[in-house]
Amino acid sequence: xxxxxxxxxxxxxxxxxxxxxxxxxxxxxxxxxxxxxxxxxxxxxxxxxxxxxxxxxxxxxxxxxxxxxxxxxxxxxxxxxxxxxxxxxxxxxxxxxxxxxxxxxxxxxx
Numbered sequence: 248x249x250x251x252x253x254x255x256x257x258x259x260x261x262x263x264x265x266x267x268x269x270x271x272x273x274x275x276x277x278x279x280x281x282x283x284x285x286x287x288x289x290x291x292x293x294x295x296x297x298x299x300x301x302x303x304x305x306x307x308x309x310x311x312x313x314x315x316x317x318x319x320x321x322x323x324x325x326x327x328x329x330x331x332x333x334x335x336x337x338x339x340x341x342x343x344x345x346x347x348x349x350x351x352x353x354x355x356x357x
Contacts (some may be wrong), residue, residue, distance in 0.1 A: 251300070256292060275315070276318070295311075305352070311347075
């Protein structure tokens with residue numbers, strides 16, 4: 248199992264920011280799902296680090312995938328979830344986190 252370290256944390260921050268932007272969500276949305284104490288990134292990372300300690304990258308990725316699945320079932324209320332024409336943005340059923348989970352599974356087999 249890979250250890251939680253600064254490099255992993257930095258990569259996760261970039262992934263989370265990109266993912267939230269892609270999903271049309273905010274750190275506040277993620278805070279609610281994670282039940283973190285704050286919307287600030289260090290508080291969100293604290294919860295995610297706890298997940299990682301309990302089950303490694305697979306558990307962390309599974310938690311984020313579950314959040315993404317929950318978000319795909321409920322429409323985003325964040326600004327930016329609609330296109331310029333006013334139509335709702337199409338939801339990608341094969342989200343970025345599913346690809347991450349598959350990559351982790353592939354790496355663990357190798």
